[in-house]
Amino acid sequence: MTRAMTTAARRAPLLAALLATAACSVLPKAETPEIYRLPAASLPQAQAGAVSWSLRVDTPQAERMLDSARIAVLPAGDTVSVYKGARWSDRVPVLLRNRLLEGFRNDGRITALSSDDTSLQADYVLDADLTAFQSEYRGKDPVVVVRYDARLVRNSGLKIVAARRFEVTQAVNGTAVPQVVAAFGQAGDALAAQVVGWTLQQRADAHD
Incomplete structure (x- = not known):
């Protein structure tokens, strides 16, 4: 091996390391988002009169935009975006079910x-479609919109008792x-x- 080839061979690892360092310096930094829970302000306190029937609350179905941990926002018209650097602590349908x-x-x-x-x-299942869970700009100020299409289903025969x-x-x-x-x-x-009150009222009005 000639002296030139030997020198080139010795320099190759150093050159590779320099190139790798340069490449790393231009790569974007990984985003570290703020994680938010869905906060509870106040929920109605316990009521008297326990019922004898059981209820399962299912995770609502949602389209891809909502079935994620992103916090959705509609800044104008039908344009869909998300709040940069922010995430929910779980998928939106799971947060709402909980x-x-x-x-x-x-x-x-x-x-x-x-x-x-x-x-x-x-005995009964609360099923639903979640069609909105976002903030929308109506003028200069944002407004949070939640739209939940509920179905109360009797498990025996899978009959829809009520929908709203x-x-x-x-x-x-x-x-x-x-x-x-x-x-x-x-x-x-x-x-x-609203959903709790409606569910209990619909079951009370149902004729099994």
């Missing part, structure tokens, strides 16, 4: 309560992400209170 479960537990009248995580048999669309809008006290998250919590509480 908020509804919390509402039923706080109410206390349905003691035999479960979710689709365990797939336990229940719930839509909650909640003004946001500012434009910062924490303020938007707080409004989502208020909207989730309002929805839970």
Whole structure:
């Protein structure tokens, strides 16, 4: 091997290391998002009169935009975006299902309560489509919108006992992400209170 070839061979590892260092310096830094839970402001307290039937609350179905941990925002018209650097602590449908479960537990009248995580048999199932869970700009200020199409299903015969669309809008006290998250919590509480009351009333009115 000639001296030139030997020198080149010795320099090759150093050159490779320099190139690797240069490449790393231009790669974008990995995003470290802020993780937010769905906050609870206040849920109705326990009511008297426990019922004898059981209920399973299923995770609502949602399109891809909502079936994620991103915090969605519609800045204008039908344009869909997300809040950069922010994430929910779980997928949106799971967060909302858990908020509804919390509402039923706080109410206390349905003691035999479960979710689709365990797939336990229940007399009734609360099924739904989640078609909105985002902030929308209506003028200069954002408004949180939650739309939940509920179906109360009797497991025996899989009969739909009742169905209703719930839509909650909640003004946001500012434009910062924490303020938007707080409004989502208020909207989730309002929805839970409505769904709990409706479910119990529909079952009371049902003729088995």
